[in-house]
Structure formats: C-alpha cells, structure tokens
Amino acid sequence: MWLIAFSTFIFSALAVPHSTRGLPLCSASTPRACACPSGTTFTNSTTWARYPAAVKDVTAITGNYFETAWFGSSPIKTSGQPYTVGADRTLMGELPNTAPFPATERLTMHKQLPNHSGFQIKYQMVDAPFHYNQTNGERGQIFGYWEFMEIHAVSPIRTHWVWNIYSCFSTPSDFEAFHESAMNNVSSILESRGKMYGRLIGPYSY
Ligand SMILES: *[C@@H]1O[C@H](CO)[C@@H](O)[C@H](O)[C@H]1NC(C)=O
Ligand SMILES: *[C@@H]1O[C@H](CO)[C@@H](O)[C@H](O)[C@H]1NC(C)=O
Ligand SMILES: *[C@@H]1O[C@H](CO)[C@@H](O)[C@H](O)[C@H]1NC(C)=O
Ligand SMILES: *[C@@H]1O[C@H](CO)[C@@H](O)[C@H](O)[C@H]1NC(C)=O
Numbered sequence: 001m002w003l004i005a006f007s008t009f010i011f012s013a014l015a016v017p018h019s020t021r022g023l024p025l026c027s028a029s030t031p032r033a034c035a036c037p038s039g040t041t042f043t044n045s046t047t048w049a050r051y052p053a054a055v056k057d058v059t060a061i062t063g064n065y066f067e068t069a070w071f072g073s074s075p076i077k078t079s080g081q082p083y084t085v086g087a088d089r090t091l092m093g094e095l096p097n098t099a100p101f102p103a104t105e106r107l108t109m110h111k112q113l114p115n116h117s118g119f120q121i122k123y124q125m126v127d128a129p130f131h132y133n134q135t136n137g138e139r140g141q142i143f144g145y146w147e148f149m150e151i152h153a154v155s156p157i158r159t160h161w162v163w164n165i166y167s168c169f170s171t172p173s174d175f176e177a178f179h180e181s182a183m184n185n186v187s188s189i190l191e192s193r194g195k196m197y198g199r200l201i202g203p204y205s206y
Contacts, residue, residue, distance in 0.1 A: 026168050028108060028124055028146055036168030040143045044166040047179035047205040051161065052198030053190050055118050055153035058161065061186050062151060063119060065089060065107050070189060071182035076102065085110055088126060095171055097134035103142075118152030118159070134171075143168035157197045176205035 026034035026042065036042045051058055061070050065082040066089055068074055073091050080087035085107055093103035109122035128144040145167035154160050161183065165175050183203040190196045 026144060026146070026166065028122070031148075034166070037143055040141055040168035040170050041172060042166070042168060043172070043175065044164070045175045045179070045205060046162065046164045047176060047183065047203050048160065048162045049183045049187070049200060049202030049204070050154070051159045051187065051190065051196070051200060052157060053159055053195050054157055055151065055159045056116065057190060057193070057195040058151055058159045058186065059119065061189050062149075062161075065110075065121065065123070070186050071178070072185065077104075080107075082107075083110055095132075095140065095169075095173065097136050097138070097171075098132060098140065099135070101130075101132060103130070105147075113152055118150065120148070120150045122146070122148050139170070141170040145169070179203065180205060 023033055023035040024030050026036055034042070063083075065087050066075055066078045067082070068089070068091070075089040075091055077090040078088065087107040088104050089107075090102050090104045092100045094100050104126040105123045106126045107121060107123050109120065111120045113119060124146045125142060125144055128142055130142040132140045132142075134140050145165055148164045149162070151159060151161045163179050163183070165179075167173070167175070180203040184200075187196065187200045
C-alpha cells in the first residue's frame with residue numbers, strides 16, 4: 001500500500017509542471033483556481049437552494065456528519081465525533097464501470113454560525129489519490145475531492161444552503177445531479193414533517 005502511494009506521488013509530482021500552467025495543484029488549501037494532475041479532470045460545481053423552513057429543521061436533517069440517509073446512503077463505518085474536525089465516515093462509492101468501493105471522507109472544518117443561525121463544514125477524501133481498475137480494463141483515479149457546505153438562516157423561516165465540490169477524477173461524475181437530488185430529498189423530508197412554509201427555491205447549480 002505504501003509503495004503504491006509513493007509511486008503515485010512521484011507520478012503526480014512529475015506531472016505537475018506539464019498540467020498546471022502555473023496553477024497550484026488542487027488540494028484542501030486551494031479554494032481558488034487550481035489544476036489537476038494529468039489523467040484527471042478538474043470540476044468545480046456549486047449547488048444552492050433556499051428552503052421556506054427554519055434553519056433548525058434543515059439542520060436536524062443535515063447537521064450530523066454521520067447521518068447521511070438524506071443523500072441516499074449511510075456510512076458503513078465512522079470514527080470520531082460527528083461535530084468535531086477529524087471525524088471520518090466511510091461510504092460506499094460508485095463510479096461508471098466500477099464495482100462499489102469504500103470511500104472514507106474526513107471532516108476538516110466544522111463551524112457553528114453565531115446565534116444558532118447555521119453551520120459550515122468542509123470534508124475531503126482520505127487515502128487519496130485512489131487508484132482502481134474499471135470493469136472495462138481501464139485504470140481509474142480519484143486524485144481528490146474537496147467539499148464545502150454552508151446552511152444558514154436568512155430569516156426565521158428561510159434557510160439558504162450552498163454546497164460546493166471541486167475535484168480531480170479520471171472519470172467525469174455528475175455532482176450537480178447528485179447534490180440537487182439530495183437537496184430535493186431534504187425538501188421532501190421537511191414537507192413530510194410539516195416544516196415547509198412555502199415553495200422551495202432551487203436547487204440550482206453553476
Ligand atoms: C469554484 O467556483 C467558485 C465560483 O463559481 C469559485 O469561487 C471558487 O474559487 C472555485 N474553486 C476552485 C477550486 O476553482
Ligand atoms: C433521494 O431519495 C430517494 C428515495 O428515498 C433515494 O432512493 C435516493 O437515493 C435519494 N437520492 C439522494 C441523492 O439522496
Ligand atoms: C443574535 O440574536 C439576538 C436576538 O435575536 C440579536 O439581538 C443579536 O444581534 C444576534 N447576534 C448576531 C451576531 O447575529
Ligand atoms: C489493477 O490491475 C493491475 C494489472 O492487472 C494490477 O497490477 C493492480 O494491482 C490492479 N489495481 C487495483 C487497485 O486493483
């Protein structure tokens with residue numbers, strides 16, 4: 001395992017000057033423009049929605065880092081505390097032409113906004129770069145992905161949610177569809193609890 005990781009590092013390091021054109025290699029510390037190593041493609045996707053609901057009701061569904069049923073999958077393993085930086089959750093990932101694989105995501109930032117007005121989190125894949133073989137025989141790579149989420153009150157019954165991901169994958173993934181579907185799911189859950197006081201705005205992606 002260590003050897004694989006090491007040779008990957010060499011490969012990535014050599015690839016950098018050719019692929020980045022002066023941009024830093026993507027990592028957790030590059031929220032601005034960055035470049036992916038060769039063989040992977042940069043994506044940056046932001047999805048937002050505004051709920052006619054109280055921030056505490058949206059947060060009751062989405063706030064616990066270990067409780068992810070709202071996006072259609074629950075961790076097979078967790079470690080640490082769900083509101084504390086360093087927490088890990090392992091989810092089964094799926095990509096085109098790939099058997100489901102375990103992907104561990106680490107919480108790298110967790111901030112409660114003042115006055116119980118919401119929260120911000122950041123998380124990313126642990127054990128990246130991750131190499132895998134596709135069922136069609138081709139090699140695949142996840143160099144990394146970095147997610148940011150903020151849910152904050154804009155009024156007592158209006159809550160704004162922004163969800164960004166930037167990533168370096170060898171195979172394109174439709175993050176917009178995933179995030180929008182998850183946000184729509186949260187809206188359905190709120191509806192079923194009688195916690196929606198109007199019409200959902202969004203989700204929209206750019
Ligand atoms: C992603 O796009 C947003 C705006 O659309 C920008 O603020 C952010 O810096 C971009 N992130 C990266 C890593 O390029
Ligand atoms: C949304 O909910 C449906 C039904 O509960 C579930 O099958 C689907 O995986 C969920 N999708 C996401 C992205 O959460
Ligand atoms: C917190 O809420 C109180 C009472 O609603 C308000 O007076 C105060 O300005 C708020 N503080 C912040 C930082 O929003
Ligand atoms: C992928 O396949 C190659 C060659 O068949 C093999 O050497 C390698 O260990 C496989 N990698 C993984 C992650 O399964």
